[in-house]
Amino acid sequence: MTTAHSAPKIPPLVPGGLPLAGHVAALIGGERRLALVEQVRAYGPVVRINVGPNVVVIVNAPELIHEMLTIKADEFTKGRLFEKLKLFGKDALPIAEGKPHLRRRRLMQPAFHREQIAGYVTTMRETVEPYISGWDSGTSLDLKTEMQLMTQGVVMSALFSSNPPREPANTILRSVDTVFTTAIKRAVLPIAPLERLPTRGNRKAKAASSALRTAVADIIAEHRANPGEYDDIVSLLLSARDETGEALPDDEILSECVALLAAGSETTAVTLAWLFHELGRNPDLERRLHEEVDQVLGDDVLTARHLGKLPYTRRLVQETLRLYAPWLVTRQTISEVTLGDYTLPAGTDIIWSAYALHRDPDLYPDPLRFDPDRWLPDRPQPPKGAFIPFGSGKRMCIGDAFAWTEATVITAMVASRWRLMPERGAVKALGAITTHPSELPMIPRPRDR
Template sequence: MTPDATLPPHAPGRLPVVGHVMPLLRNRLAFMQQLRDHGDVVQIRVGPRPVFVVNSPELVWEILTAQSANFNKGRLFDKLRLFGGSPLPIAEGQQHLQRRRLMQPAFHRERINSYIDTMITTAEGALRSWGHGARLDVLNEMQLMAQGVVMSVLFSTNPDRDPAQAVMNGVDTVFQAAIRRAVVPVSAWERLPLPGNRKLRTANTVLRRTVSDIVAAHRADPEAPDDLVSLLLDARDEDGLPLDDDEILSEITALLAAGSETTAVTMAWLFHELSRHPDQEERLHQEVDTVLADGPLTADRLPLLGHTRRLVTETLRLHNPAWVVTRETNVPVRLGTAHLPAGADLIWSPYAIHRDPELYRDPLRFDPDRWLPERPQPPRGAYIPFGAGKRMCIGDGFTWAEATVLTALVASRWTLRPVPGTTVRPVPAITVHPSSLHMTAEARGRAAVREAA
């Protein structure tokens, strides 16, 4: 890969231009990481359009905070519109502000602490289905577990495995279509009777039916639980009108998708890294066994799991699920020395930023201890697993709690060993997930006693 033009990275009014991105889609992670060598802002082409890649963490932070009003969410998020609605992750302007204020109570710290027992109960139910010596598709298991937690906690429902798998497959289909349509923006293809489009329509039907059933059950129950679905059903806009059905459906589906995917992918990578670093696995087991020696996991005991939390933190750095984030300029914008017109497409890669050797010492090393308080910490904008500013993920606290709970529960019962001969590589789709992660479950602790009995 060589630049099409060798322009000085900081020449006023001129940006380095790197070759057409389409032939490099199979190597897109390496491509995004290599772009930092060409300057803070680099121009590439995706299809017929120029795209500006922001490599500087300081400029990314500026986009997310001081200049956030100058940008909308951009092409990728526009492709994630479901059922004609604009859910919180893609809503803009006043609509985003109102929707975030509406949903924020469900994600307050105190409310998240109240969810811990349900998270644990749901995860324990999934873990009981594992057997000693069973070969697991770890990513799939983590997706089902994380999805079950979201549905139990926020929607007060927990479907059986087969319906849950259908929902998960539907979400994955929607995500795959979104990233494909964002990278190859030929809108006419979206209306053709192609196999991928038919599969997407089927997935949307499954998701709509599932979420509609959840909403209908809440409406029919005079004592419906005080959860996120009830919050949306009770909401009124500034004119006193309720949200329409499509808005409620799109909001619930977006939360289901976003709340499951990041945690599941993070968990899969975490247990992959533990299998490669037995010293870290042993420290995790020792910590979990010590904390749980006097009783079950509770919200009060989560702060005692310091190493467990650092494992999650480091996994979100080394294997950040977001390989690309998009924005579009609403007005002409200056970023550093770059002057961008209104309507310009921007992207950046948290995955690449988190692996930048100028920001992290030995960046490809899995080292949870780099997050010990006595260690030097990365500069502002260098660690952004959930974004920053007004558009920071509303569920970041939920995800931290969920990931810590799931890591501790799995480690207290099981050791996951890689299947010999399996090669694991990162696949950049809507998130960066492992290509194939099959592992064998070995019982430990209470699970070992149960298996022996």
């Protein structure tokens, strides 16, 4: 591959010296994906790479990412990844564009106001308690799966007033994982013509999407049959009216609920898995967490009033969100756009990576060190736009405050009762729909208090 200088103000192609076996190969493997987005930062604030027959632009500079997500947000669509996530539903809030996105966000915002989220804390606690009380001392846990089931249960309880038993919940979880895996593969590889073929993978993705929608449709049907018994986001959507006074179509309500279920549990679950992995190999940090939780909670059950008294717990969550942020988010230019000194033609596919941004040594001293105290108020803080685990601007994740609260609640509840000990081997970070641990077996041991 050679450097291209033919078009002024358009970033050059990354030269062939990139120490990876081709960019397509890099995007196939989970570890290689992470290496690619980190390594291309060395080539400048904006670079182009070849992905098969396509050219993809990677935006690295925090000020340009901020410009793209805020000031010039209307000049971009959400791009390839979100297009492929339409497997969850084509008009759902995380995927919608333009005015439909704005209308739907305004409609759903009341369910995510901070006052409303404080009211979810009791539901979060009651949903999580059976999971952690059911752990057996000395019996290995697949912690990533356990956290996925836990956070999925929280989303379903708080937003859907539904908490299915473990086995149906496992079925939902496997369906979500399958759809996410399919979406990320289709987003990073130039295989669009293959998506319509009846391959095993395509049939599996279609079946998973169907199973997921069926499970959520049953919840919506229960709400319709007993409209006075619920006060949650499903009932909010069922009672909503559009600008003409018409109710939302059933398929749109279904798509919104499916997308909320998938997006609402993924990032928080992975964050918690990584958090306890880091505590398992940093006993001093774990001890400080236990001390704070014991001092604040004592023998009380956790409530919303305790959360503001857990600053160290919150810093642990924040540092995990920094170090293990989502590795890939996409955008696409609608027309010609200028970012800084670079002019991008209409239709340009763009990637930005919070994972790589958050590990830049120019922004974060000793970036690979897990250090929750870097977020203390008296420490130098990263520049504006350099910490964006939930995105930024008007398309920022609507559930960010929900996720912060949920992660703090679960961290404190687990820490009040258990130590989670690493079982074996090195844990690798993989670029899936978010940044996943390869596997994470951990052994719960009761706290010695």
